[in-house]
Amino acid sequence: MDLTVLMWTLYCVMVLCIGSFSAAYTTRWPIKQDYLWTKEAHHLLSIPFTTSSPLMFNRRRSHCIHCEQPLTYKDLIPIFSFIALKGKCRYCKQRISSRYLVIEITHLLCCLPLLWLFDDxxxxxxxxxxxxxxxxxxxxxxxxxxxxxxxxxxxxxxxxxxxxxxxxxxxxxxxxxxxxxxxxxxxxxxxxxxxxxxxxxxxxxxxxxxxxxxxxxxxxxxxxxxxxxxxxxxxxxxxxxxxxxxxxxxxxxxxxxxxxxxx
Structure with a gap:
């Protein structure tokens, strides 16, 4: 496959963006499921349930889990934002979990060889x-x-x-x-x-x-x-x-x- 620098760059950016979404999903999906299971258990036992539903991807912007501050694009660039911010939130200075960095790098390592294997x-x-x-x-x-x-x-x-x-x-x-x-x-x-x-x-x-x-x-x-x-x-x-x-x-x-x- 005859690759250009532009093609390499675009693919790496795409993979890192997918990896960033994956990292956020691994955090939010369990929270949503726990809420749904708890709600179902209360319903089956006829117990009042008043806990509000956690907001998912399509309802809330990415935010710091410590200070709840919405994040801008500068805080969400895969890998580079984590390094630039030294693993800390720009606003409250609390540490950011390294899981995001690890998952993004894992995506890159697993997917990069595909460029040599597929030409379409x-x-x-x-x-x-x-x-x-x-x-x-x-x-x-x-x-x-x-x-x-x-x-x-x-x-x-x-x-x-x-x-x-x-x-x-x-x-x-x-x-x-x-x-x-x-x-x-x-x-x-x-x-x-x-x-x-x-x-x-x-x-x-x-x-x-x-x-x-x-x-x-x-x-x-x-x-x-x-x-x-x-x-x-x-x-x-x-x-x-x-x-x-x-x-x-x-x-x-x-x-x-x-x-x-x-x-």
Missing amino acids: VYSLTLITLLMSALITATVIDMEHKLIPDECNTVALGCGLLLNISANNLHNSVLGMMAGFVLLYTLRWLYTLCRDKEGIGLGDAKLLAALGSWLGLSHLPTLLFCASICGILYTVFSKTSSQDYIAFGPFLTISALLVFYLTL
Whole structure:
């Protein structure tokens, strides 16, 4: 792919903007879900619920979580604003979480190699959005043991569209179906035998999305790598057998490895 400096710059800016949105989403989505679940629980128990709804992206500008001051464009430039402000709010001087910087850099590192692999804007855009959805889901799963349906839907849709353009839809659909059925069956068997949930439904949906992207033929390798990563993490982190471990990050990491190493 014959790249110009302008193309490089535009793509990097786009990826960083997507990464900035992803970082904000990983913060706001759990707050919104907690509100909705609490509201539903009060409704089921017929208990009055007066807490006001948290405002989401389309209702409120980005703001400092400490002083509530709305942020200007100078405060929101990915990576550069964080460095220029030395990791502190311009207004109240409280520290800004480094999660924003880490998520933005992660987007850049994961997506930059795509410029060498795809020579059309259609595929490049879809795979960039897919990777962003996976990174977003991974961060939320690591912190809250939850995988948003929104992230799985974006990844699934992009996976199907990529394979449609490559005339490989049958392999994509089979991968999607096999991925979901496999983990859902394991989840059902574990619940039946142990009388408790061992695999989240979000993991089954995530594997369906990854199957739609990578296809049926890569599912065994993907699951093997994810299982090995999970085992190594459990051993070296000395995690208790009673602790829940987020499996989504291992699925995502394995999917990225399979994708880049098998092209």
